[in-house]
Amino acid sequence: MNFTFDSEQEAFREVLRDFSLKELLPQYMKWDQENIFPRHLWEKLGQLGVNGLRISEEYGGSGADCLTTGIAAEEIGRGDFSLTYAVMLNALASEIISNHATEAIKKTWLPQIASGEKIVGVAITEPSAGTDAGGILTTARLKGDHYILNGEKSGISAATIGDMFVVFAKTSPDLGSRGISAFIVPTDLDGVECKGYGDMGNKLIGRGSVYLNDVAVPKENLIGLENKGFAQVMNGFDLSRLLIGLQCVGAAFQSLDETIEHVKTRQSFGKPLATYQGVSFPIVEHYTNLELIKWQAYRGLWLRDQGLKHSKEASSVKWLGPKMSQEAIHECMLLNGHYAYTNEMPLEQRLRDVIGLEIGDGTAQANKFVIAREIIGKDFRPY
Incomplete structure (x- = not known):
């Protein structure tokens, strides 16, 4: 078993991490507070190859595998959670169009989706x-x-x-x-x-x-x-659910990184907050949970790339990813104190953003139903 990414994937991660933290994160709260959609950044993600990851080169994309698409979801999630939809939405729609639409439809829409010119x-x-x-x-x-x-x-x-x-x-x-x-x-x-x-x-x-x-x-x-549309989208949900888990985990990991820096420097009773187990242990617990979810997500994406079944992996990531991520971000808010409850820090916005994906693309109950049928049997009906 090999849990490493290849050199191209690592280079792509570094480029996106740098872009996410330097160009997206500083303005993350601005767009929310002013209620402005930054279409120019959606187009910039197109230039970086993010929008067309699941579109073949023939139609202006990069034809990347699902693993690489997951990297984009995680890294963009660190900087601006809303812009991770450029990964997840485009991947879902692009797969449906690429696999099932006519040549004319593909030539018309896929290049515009890949470039960021059009939003689907x-x-x-x-x-x-x-x-x-x-x-x-x-x-x-x-x-x-x-x-x-x-x-x-x-x-x-x-x-x-x-x-x-x-x-x-x-x-x-x-x-x-x-x-x-x-x-x-x-x-x-x-x-x-x-x-x-x-x-x-x-x-x-x-x-x-x-x-x-x-x-x-x-x-x-x-x-x-x-009359074949339902089957087309059901397969696509396995991809979007894995990407959702990673975009949530990315936001949570960034919150932990920021909080770790805070507790290492903030003093209480003459010592850094990080020296207290009541502070460091919750950080460790959330970090561990997020790591487990992250690697389950990448495993699911690898299975998809191999053409193997991955529905229960996708459902477990979709169920636990947003849940564990919002719990980690909530903990970070508490550890940063009253200032983190204001809209001067990104934690409150991340918490609001991540909670929404506990609902979208299948609730916890719906995903548990999928897992139950996989591990107990298709005749199982947990009503």
Whole structure:
């Protein structure tokens, strides 16, 4: 077994670590407080190759493996948690488009996603269908050379900043989850309306609802085969869940690094805080938990690269990654004292941002369900 990254991966990590800490971190709080989406930084990530990691060179990407994509999620998470969506969202959407879309769709959209010129979202969930993605009500009815889409997508990342969405809708409502198809839907089409939420965290990523009112989508914008959309996205979730775990861990590790420097220099009763077990032991415990999650995530990504099953690994990382990360960041806030409770330090914002991903891409309960079926048996129904 070899737990080392190759020389190219290590060099990529160093470049991203430097960029993340020098260019992203100093302005991390600025964008949140001013409620401004830094599109120029999204484009800069495109120049660094981050946006097109899971896009082949033929379409302007780098064709990187999943392990390398995980490195990007972890390192960008250290500097600006919201911008890690350039890794996770793009990887999920790019795999769906690359593996299933027509050549025309690939040539049109993948280069623009890779460069950062266009922002893509994935629109699955609805007001009455979250964990039960197969229960969506949005419909797509074929009429001539267009599909007519109607419905509401809710809780969609990049809802207010996206240029297009991969939208999932029912083309055969009587077939349930087996009647779902996927479509490329540009936001400038007539009948598309996007509204943002007043979220607690992840403000920059523009989460909100996407309303589809008699939206005429060209037939060639169908991704893959009709009624096969559900299977396409379910496989993609295994990738996004592993990346989510790493972006959360990256934010938590950065918080620990900052806190370690603080407790080494801050004096109490004539000694540095770090000399007290009540301070050092919690740091050690959180560091250990994060290390375990990190390497489970990289193991899952390695399995995916090898074409091996990795659903239970992905679900364990998605369940524990955000949970353990927010607990570590919370501890860091306490160890830094009352000043860390203000918006003058990044800890409170990281805490708000990370908590959101305890919900997105599958709750803890949904992920435990996946693991239970894997280790106990597919006939197991933990209702």
